[in-house]
Structures are given as C-alpha cells and as structure tokens.
Amino acid sequence: MTEVTETMLPGVGVRHEIVTAAGQRIGVLVHHNGRRELLVYDVADPDACSSVVSLDYEETRTLAELLGATRVSEEVHDIIHDIEGQAIEWITVAPDSSAAGTTIGDGNYRSRTGASIVTVIRSEKPVPAPGPEFRLEGGDLVVAVGSSSALRELQGLLEQP
C-alpha cells in the first residue's frame, strides 16, 4: 500500500495525501460535514493545489466505485473476448439463499447450470477466478458468464432459499 499522510485541519476536517511513484502529489480533504475535495497538487509548486474538485456524497461513491472496480471490469472484458456470444450477469447472493455459506465446489454450479463464476466481489473487494474451495456468503456480488438461460438458472440458485 502507498503511504498515506494524514493532516488535521482544525475546524475544517482531515486531509489525506499520497505521493505517486511518478512523484505527483494527490490528496483527499474530508470535511467535517462529509463533503470531500479531491486535491491535485501543482508540479511546479508542490504546496499548492493546481486543481480542487468538490464532491458530494453520491459523487464520492461513484468515483470510488470507478476507481475500485476498474480491475474487475478489465478482467471481465478479457473474458468477453474469449467467449464471444455469451452474456455476463452480476448476481447478489441472497443472505437466506441455500448458496450462502457453501463453497462454489459444493454448489457444482458450472455442471448444473453451464454458467461460470469468474469473479466474486465481497465488501467492494474483487476476488478474481475463485476456486471450488471459495465459500460464498450472503451479500457477495457474483460475476458470472454463460448463456442467458444458464445465467437465469444460476441466479435462481444464488437467490432462492
């Protein structure tokens, strides 16, 4: 992990900053009222911000998703190329479903439905290519590839108790 420097700004909030490998300094200012500001520091004058982007709650979430989810979608993108003509579905494992708490191997999903689980996203962290020993939990977001009928079948298994 890149080292994050935190600085308290009395009466304003907390500033977090990192320096990228290329030497560019960027930061996030979290105001006490929850508003966020994205800070990009100037190259010539590294104490000043060359641009400041103010973000409300929704915008912060969207940006965080974009930044966090890029890796998943890149991997999914590669798979799409491999299996042209097939569909992709994002399915949330229902907490009360029979799949929650069992491993992917237990469920034997690929043989039963024909759809493959390519990635599981748990608490916003992607687990690419999970093995048969991977245990699904309620709330996991499962990214699966297959024909649309196979995906519908898989959706049933992951959502129904």
Add this chain to the structure above:
Amino acid sequence: MMFAAGSTETALAFVEIGALALGLALLSRLAGRLGITAVPLYLIAGLAFGEGGLARLDVSEDFAALAAEIGVLLLLFTLGLEYSDVELRNGLQTGVPPGLTDMALNALPGVAAGLLLGWHWLAAVLLGGVTWISSSGIISKSLGDLSRLGNRETPSVLNLLVFEDLAMAVYLPVVAALIVGGTLLATLTSVGVALLTVTLILLAALRFGRRLSRLLLTDSDEALLLGVFGVTLLVAGIAQLFDVSGAIGAFLIGLALSGKVEKRAEQLISPLRDLFAGTFFLFFTFNINPADMPPVILPALALAVVGIVTKFVTGWYAAGRLGVGRKGRVRAGTMLIARGEFSIVIAALGAGLADGSELGAVAAGYVLITAVAGPLITKFADNLADIGSSRKASVGQTVPAAGTNQRRPAAAAT
C-alpha cells in the same frame, strides 16, 4: 413598555430595528458582490450613522445594545464549537512556538503604539490584543474562496488560529478583571478569581462536555436551539457575575459541546449569530463619533502597515516549520493579515476606559484597513512571491528557480 401592543413607541422600535436589519442585509449583499466579509462594511455604516453621524437610534437603543452583547456571546460560542477537543490538543502540541512568536510579533507593536499615544497602560494592552488576533472568520472564508484549504501551508495557518483562540480564553478574562481594577490587591484577587473560574469551567467542559451534549440532545430543533441558547447565556451571565468576561463562558460552552449536538447547534445558532453579531459590529462604531476618526487615521495606518509586516513574518516562519516552500510561505504570511471580529470584541471591552473612545477609533480604523487589505494581498500572494524571487535571483545569481531545488520532507508531521 415593550409589550404594550399598539403603542407608538413599540411601532417606532419596530421601524428602527427593521431598518437596521435591512441595512445590514444590503451591506451583506454588497460584501458578497465584492467578495469580502461584511464586517468592514458594518463598521463603516456604524460610523456613518449613530453618534455624531447622519441618524441615530432613538427608542430601540437599549434593545440594540443588548442584542450587540448577545452577538459577542454567540460569536465566541460558535468559535468554541468550531474546534473539537482533539483538534485543540493537537493545535497546542504543535502550535506553541509559532503561537508565541505570533503573540510577540503582533501584540507588542500594539502595546508600544498605545503607550506612545500616551494612553493608560491598560488601554495599550487592549490595543495589543487588537493588533494580535487574526480574524478566523475572514481567513477561513478566504481559504475557501481561493481554494487553499488543501494547500500544504494551510495547517500552519489554522493551527495559529487555534492557538490565538485558546490564548483569548486566558487574555479576555484577565483584561476584563484588570478593567474592573481597584487597589493592587483587589486587582490581583480578581485576576486570580478570573483565571480560576476559567480553569474550572474549562475542566468541567472537557469532563462533562459529553454529558451536557447528551442532556441537550433532542430530535426537536426548537428544543435544541432554545436549550443551547439558554445554556450559553446562562453560563455567560454567571461568568460575568464573577467578573470573568461572559464571552469566555460562551466560548467554553461551545468547546464543551460535541458530537451530534455540536453539528446541529452550529446549523441552528449560525443564523442567530449572524443577526446579533451584525448588530454588534454596527453598534460598535455607532458609538464612535466620526469626528474622532481623522486624528487617529495616521496612527491606525502606521500600525496597520506594521501589523501587515509582522503577520507576514509570523506566517512565513510558521509555514517554514512544516517544510513548505517559498510560495507557500508567502501565501501563509499574507493569509494571516486580516484582523476582524475579535479585535473589535477586545476594543469593545475598553469602551469604558478613559482612553476608550480613542482606542475604539484606532481599532475601527485598524480593522477596516487590515480586513480589506488582507484578503486582497493574499489573493496576489503568488505574484508577490514571483516578484521577490526574480529580484533575488537577478541580484544574487545563486538562488535556484522557485520549486526546482527545494528540500521537501517526505511527510508533514502534524
């Protein structure tokens, strides 16, 4: 009487207060248009009207005077709200050397000027306070307007403001006790009582703050507003009975509140504060006769020039301690120039002194100049830094171009 509905006096009071509020509204709009805070405009308006001016309040003067006093309490209360105890502790840990430098560089010229003008030493000490304290209102507005909150020199500026605010918690009650005066023994006793009271309230605020916050917390905005307003005035009143400045009581209550109550109280009290504090600034110069201004313009101007330079040095030094480069240090130094609300609060304390009217006039002139010049100068801080560096480079030939060769620590420890 006030409550005799339909009486002519009540009607006149309504007209006066209404005209007053509308006047403040117009000035506040104008200030927004000009991109400055409204305080200097309120001061000018107060001078133009009021004592020796174009028109003065007649029936509603008592009301305006009380409203102005409440304005001071709410100003200090919201200032106390602004910082959490963690931020205060942090500010104290890192801010003492710059804070003391700030005091020495900025308060002493004011004291010296007061003595040079031949004032009583107490009035000179108050003038020291006027020149010392930067305006946190103007500065936080400028930091936001100029998008400098994320800048690396900004913590040094904010930590100085925290230190000044804490220093006020000691300074205000001490001078309030000195003003009450009496024999040496009586004065020493009242200063002692004042410091003791402040310490007790501060300890109680830190210890029972959470409990007080819980007691005041309700879902109803109405109940919360009344509760917070009531506690603030009550504690301020009790503090005043012990000859401790009531404003400090309000400040400490603001400090004590935490969590949800703190956030909601800030939203609820802020409009009330704007209303009352606006009256306070207007009322301050209301009592200054415009005829008193011309003789003090030169001293105020000279003092302002000195104050601009000393604040600049303070900010330059404080930002340098965080490893900030030349441009950032110029921005920090110029950012601190503006004096405002607290200089006026301090000057108002001395209104009853023999040199009180002169003190008020100098303070008004001083605040007018620095409050307008500060935000303007800091807007062009980067240009100032460029001018300075190109001159140096052409003279010395050894100074590296800005930003190329500066030492930069890996992390700012704050």
